[in-house]
Amino acid sequence: MKxxxxxxxxxxxxxxxxxxxxxxxGLAADIQGKVTAQGMRSAAGIVVxxxxxxxxxxxQHVTVDQKKMTxxxxxxxxxxxxxxxxxxSDPVGHNVYWPSVGGNKGLAHNxxxxxxxxxxSFTFHDLGAAPLLxxxxxxxxxYVVVVPSAYHAVTGADGSFVIRGVPPxxxxxxxxxxxxKPTVQQVDVGAGGATVALTVTR
Amino acid sequence: MANRQRLYANVLAWVFVLGSGFYxxxxxxxxxxxxxxxxxxxxxxxxxxxxxxxxxELNDFGEAFKKNGxxxxxxxxxxxxxxxxxxxxxxxxxAFPKVIYPGEIPGTIPISFxxxxxxxxxxKRPLSAGPVPRTDLFTPDTFTVIAAGSFGPNLSFxxxxxxxxGGSGAEGGLGDGYLKINDLGHYIGLPKNALxxxxxxxxxxxxxxxxxxxxxxxxxxxDQASVAGxxxxxxxxxxxxxxxxGIEIGGYPNNGNFNWxxxxxxxxxxxxxxxxxxxxxxxxxxxxxxxxxPAIRKEVQAAGPTGPRDHTSLRLGAFYYxxxxxxxxxxxxxxxxxxxxxxxYRAGGDFRFKYRNFQLYGLGMxxxxxxxxxxxxxxxxxxxxxxxxxxxxxxxEYWVLPWVITIMRYDVVNSPSDFLNGASKHNTRNRLSPxxxxxxxxxxxxxFEYQRRWQQPFGEGQFFRANGFIVGIDYLF
Numbered sequence: 252m253k254x255x256x257x258x259x260x261x262x263x264x265x266x267x268x269x270x271x272x273x274x275x276x277g278l279a280a281d282i283q284g285k286v287t288a289q290g291m292r293s294a295a296g297i298v299v300x301x302x303x304x305x306x307x308x309x310x311q312h313v314t315v316d317q318k319k320m321t322x323x324x325x326x327x328x329x330x331x332x333x334x335x336x337x338x339x340s341d342p343v344g345h346n347v348y349w350p351s352v353g354g355n356k357g358l359a360h361n362x363x364x365x366x367x368x369x370x371x372s373f374t375f376h377d378l379g380a381a382p383l384l385x386x387x388x389x390x391x392x393x394y395v396v397v398v399p400s401a402y403h404a405v406t407g408a409d410g411s412f413v414i415r416g417v418p419p420x421x422x423x424x425x426x427x428x429x430x431x432k433p434t435v436q437q438v439d440v441g442a443g444g445a446t447v448a449l450t451v452t453r
Numbered sequence: 454m455a456n457r458q459r460l461y462a463n464v465l466a467w468v469f470v471l472g473s474g475f476y477x478x479x480x481x482x483x484x485x486x487x488x489x490x491x492x493x494x495x496x497x498x499x500x501x502x503x504x505x506x507x508x509x510e511l512n513d514f515g516e517a518f519k520k521n522g523x524x525x526x527x528x529x530x531x532x533x534x535x536x537x538x539x540x541x542x543x544x545x546x547x548a549f550p551k552v553i554y555p556g557e558i559p560g561t562i563p564i565s566f567x568x569x570x571x572x573x574x575x576x577k578r579p580l581s582a583g584p585v586p587r588t589d590l591f592t593p594d595t596f597t598v599i600a601a602g603s604f605g606p607n608l609s610f611x612x613x614x615x616x617x618x619g620g621s622g623a624e625g626g627l628g629d630g631y632l633k634i635n636d637l638g639h640y641i642g643l644p645k646n647a648l649x650x651x652x653x654x655x656x657x658x659x660x661x662x663x664x665x666x667x668x669x670x671x672x673x674x675x676d677q678a679s680v681a682g683x684x685x686x687x688x689x690x691x692x693x694x695x696x697x698x699g700i701e702i703g704g705y706p707n708n709g710n711f712n713w714x715x716x717x718x719x720x721x722x723x724x725x726x727x728x729x730x731x732x733x734x735x736x737x738x739x740x741x742x743x744x745x746x747p748a749i750r751k752e753v754q755a756a757g758p759t760g761p762r763d764h765t766s767l768r769l770g771a772f773y774y775x776x777x778x779x780x781x782x783x784x785x786x787x788x789x790x791x792x793x794x795x796x797x798y799r800a801g802g803d804f805r806f807k808y809r810n811f812q813l814y815g816l817g818m819x820x821x822x823x824x825x826x827x828x829x830x831x832x833x834x835x836x837x838x839x840x841x842x843x844x845x846x847x848x849x850e851y852w853v854l855p856w857v858i859t860i861m862r863y864d865v866v867n868s869p870s871d872f873l874n875g876a877s878k879h880n881t882r883n884r885l886s887p888x889x890x891x892x893x894x895x896x897x898x899x900x901f902e903y904q905r906r907w908q909q910p911f912g913e914g915q916f917f918r919a920n921g922f923i924v925g926i927d928y929l930f
Contacts, residue, residue, distance in 0.1 A: 319531055320499060342527035343514075344752055346760050364756030366748070386760040386855075389500035389895060 279416040280444035282402070282424070286410040288431060290453035294410030296326040297428040297451055298396045300403035301417060302435075308332025309401060312372065315383070315393060317345045322383050322393025326429070328403040334374040335395055342367050346386045352397065353379015380427055396427050417444075426451055490601055491896065491929050492563035493523065498534040501895040501929075506763070507850070507858050508898065508929070509665040513763045514754040520646060520705050522609035522635035523602055526753050535560040537603075556605040563602040567929045569595040571669060576920040582911035594619065594925075597628070607635045611655075613664075626723065628664065629696055631655040638704065647706040654698045654723060658714040658736045660770050660803035660816050663694040667850075669900050669925045673864040673884060674818050674844040679797065682874035685824035685837040686786075689778045689797055691732075693818070695722040699731070708751075710740040712770075720776040728779035730794070738770030738803070763807045774799040778822065787827070790834065797822035801845070815847035842868040856892040860902075878916040882907035900925035 282301070288294035308330055316323045318340040329335060339345045344364050352358035355377070362371045364387060375381065375397045383393035396403075402422075404412040417440050424447060426434040431451035438445050494501055501508055504515030511519060517526045525532050541555030570593045578585060596617040603609045610632050615625040631653030638648030656664045663675055675694025681687035698721075703714030713736070719725075720732035743765040744750045755764040780786060780793040787793070801818035819841070826837035844866035851859050864884040872880045888902035902923045908916035 319534075320497075342531075343525070344754055344756050344761065346756065348760075361760070364760055366752060387503070387754065387756070389502045390498065 278442070279418050280440055280442060282414040282417050282438060282440060282445045282447065284412060284445075284447035284449060286406050286412065286426065286449045286451055288410060288428075288451050288453075291428070291431050291451065293408070294406055294451070295408045296394075297406040297410070297412075297426055297431065298326060298328040298398065298403060299406065299412050299414065299424060299426050299449065300328060300396075300398040301400045301414065302398075302423040302425045303402075304331075304399045305418070306401055312336045314338055314370075315395065316340050317347075317385070317391070320345075320385075320388050320391055322391060324405070325392070326394045326396065326405050328396045328398055328405055328427075329375060330401045330403070331378055331397050331399055332374065332376060333397075334372050336370045336372045337362060338370045339365055339367055344387055345391075346384075347371065348384055348386060349381040349395075350384065351379075352377045352381045355379065380429075382429075394429060398425075398427075424449070490523075490599060491565040492559070492561075492599070492601060493518075494896075495561065496535045496559065496563070496602070497525070497532050499532075502855075505895075506852065506855075507667055507890060507892065508896070510667045511665060512754065512761075514761075517709060517753045520709055522607065522633060524606075524609075556608065558604060559602040563600055565599045565601075565929055567595075567597040567599060567927070568593070569597070569927050570925065572924040574922040576918065578919065579911050579915065579917050581915070582917060592619070593617075596625075607637075607639075609633045609635060627654060629653070629655045637702075643704075644706045646709075647704040648702065649704055650700070650702050652700040654696050655701065656696050657693070657716060657718070657734050657774075658701065658703060658712075659694070660736070660738070660772060660801075661805075661814060664696075667858075667860070667890060667900075668848075668862065668886070668888075669902055669923050670886070670904070672816075672846050673866050673882065674816070674846060677820065677842055677844065677866050677868065679820060679822040679840040679842070679870070680874070681822075681824050681837070681840050681870055684870055684873060685826040685840070686780055686793065686834070687778075687795060687822045687824040687840040687870075688780065689795070689822050689840075690722070690724075691720055691776065691778070691797070692722065693774070693799060697722060697732075697734075698726070703736075710742060712736070712738045712740075720778075728777075728782065728792075730777045730779065732774065732776030734772070734774045736770065736772040738768055740766050740768040742766050757809075762809055763812075765808050766806070768803075768805040770803045772799075772801055772803070787834070789832070793825065793834065795823040795825065810852040812850045813847070815845060817843070817845035819843050840870045842866060842870070844868075858890045858892075860886075860888040860890065862886040862888070875910050878908035878910070894928075896930060897928040898926070900927060 286294045286297050312334045313329055314336045315327060316338045337347045344366050346364040348361035350356060350359045358377050362373060365371060375395060378397050378399060381395045383395060385391040402414050402417050404414045406412045419440050419442060421439050424436045424438045426449055428451050431453055434449050434451050436447060436449055438447050504511055504518055506512045537557040537560050539557050541553060543555055545552045545555040570591055572591050575587045595615050597613055597615050599613045601611045612630045613628040618625050631651045633649060633651035635649050636646050637650050656662060663671055671694055676692050678692050679687050679689040697718035699716055699718030701714055701716035705712050716734040718732050721727050742750050744755055749755050754761050775798045778795045778797055781790055782792050799818055799820045801816060803816040805814035822840040824837045824840050825834040828835050846862060846864045848862040853859055866882045867880055869880055871877055885905045886902055891899045893899060904921050906919050908918055910916055
């Protein structure tokens with residue numbers, strides 16, 4: 252009898268939680284748009300993010316792979332406090348280090364060198380871009396861009412992006428790119444979301 | 454910040470490339486022939502630094518790449534960014550011999566170029582030794598074209614040719630040009646790369662390569678030729694460091710820790726064969742991997758907490774060269790005699806110790822040529838004291854930074870016959886060559902080397918030291 256009571260109580264909690272979550276999702280909307288790159292080779296790989304501290308750091312890790320002597324993805328945006336797992340999928344040893352975070356050389360870090368199939372993790376607590384390098388293969392390049400919120404996206408080959416699930420409100424939208432200047436733009440997100448056009452110049 | 458760094462790098466580059474106030478002259482010895490290979494950098498879209506810690510010297514990964522027929526030691530296909538052109542579908546192997554066995558050629562023309570130039574400041578020399586300006590602005594020394602790559606899983610090739618030497622088209626010539634069959638032992642069940650074959654014109658499997666030497670001048674012992682002069686008939690043009698024409702079998706089992714090779718060569722370096730007999734060269738070496746971590750020991754390229762390095766190791770080796778020089782083939786020197794054969798050999802040992810950013814290596818060699826002398830009374834040729842020499846070199850390299858390498862080298866040649874013929878003031882000729890090398894970019898290097906040389910003759914009983922300071926520029930593309 253006591254056992255059945257617990258199950259009933261748990262069901263009630265789950266149903267209530269479901270309604271609460273779906274109600275919340277219903278309020279959130281997407282920011283979509285396109286970035287135009289001026290004086291740059293491509294509009295791909297530009298980080299667009301909401302510059303606001305909303306929510307705590309995610310518990311899920313994200314992965315940066317090293318495959319065919321390339322960092323995959325080349326650019327990844329993560330919320331402050333996120334742990335990144337660096338995987339080596341190549342049959343040669345790879346190293347991962349970054350000489351700075353957000354231009355601050357005091358935040359340089361070297362994870363070391365490790366063989367195929369192994370992973371090393373690091374939690375990024377400082378805002379800014381960490382240029383990923385491998386001192387075994389000098390040509391390898393990648394970026395972990397640490398941003399304050401969970402609302403961020405990386406542009407595709409044509410410069411388009413979608414930031415999903417943004418609560419309605421007024422926000423400052425910012426960009427980061429490896430070779431372009433940062434762009435700042437205000438955006439109002441309503442129930443139907445928002446569409447923006449951004450320009451990044453070299 | 455990035456702009457400032459770029460500016461700093463550029464200023465540094467120009468300071469080292471052009472800013473030196475010292476200049477020129479011709480090098481006292483021949484210069485190394487090549488080679489770091491931008492064609493491979495293009496094929497794999499990787500930096501020169503993947504294979505060279507200080508080009509053209511190979512690091513552990515570069516050695517493994519070369520020994521594997523210019524392919525990555527593991528899963529080469531996954532790293533190739535410029536796919537090869539197939540000269541037949543792989544499945545044609547099953548149809549062989551009714552079809553031509555399938556092969557491939559590089560997807561793009563595997564051509565690379567290397568330019569090497571030097572400036573030098575010479576010590577003051579006696580007037581009677583001939584007027585030579587103490588400085589010259591620049592000597593465009595060598596322009597080399599290099600082609601190298603693979604024709605499939607087990608065939609690799611190499612051709613390098615000096616298009617211009619000494620600033621003109623003159624004297625340029627083929628350095629190495631060979632075809633190599635890798636892993637021939639696979640067909641008889643031997644371990645990978647335990648048996649390989651190459652033929653053509655190639656540098657012998659020397660303990661320390663002259664072709665990929667980081668030094669702007671040759672090792673003196675490699676250039677030593679046996680000449681009796683007034684002491685007899687010996688006049689052997691063979692020198693150790695120049696390429697040879699022939700065929701070589703060799704292998705590197707046990708992850709390259711053990712190396713062996715046997716070569717049959719003309720014995721006349723890059724000149725056409727001048728005699729019927731062929732020479733034989735044998736080399737064996739064993740590397741003792743001193744890495745404590747067994748996992749690192751198995752890796753092609755060792756790595757510590759902060760990055761890659763060569764394995765801490767000690768390699769010990771030995772070599773032996775035997776030939777029979779032929780004189781008087783055309784009967785002009787001694788009309789009453791036939792062809793005169795003078796057996797000779799070179800033998801020696803070598804070591805190479807690597808520890809983190811430091812390397813110490815050296816070689817010792819003994820050379821002996823049979824020597825004859827005409828007997829004025831009988832008219833016969835009699836055995837005379839053999840022409841012998843000993844010598845070698847020791848060299849240390851230390852990477853202060855990944856792009857700054859300090860070098861100390863000491864060459865010794867001990868040749869009684871050279872001394873008796875007046876080529877040097879003492880039995881022993883020695884040279885001290887401290888230097889610094891700076892990688893301005895991964896493919897551009899400036900070389901600074903001071904040479905304190907032995908005393909050379911310039912008149913009856915008069916000697917001087919032809920010391921000099923060399924500034925070199927070396928780049929590939």
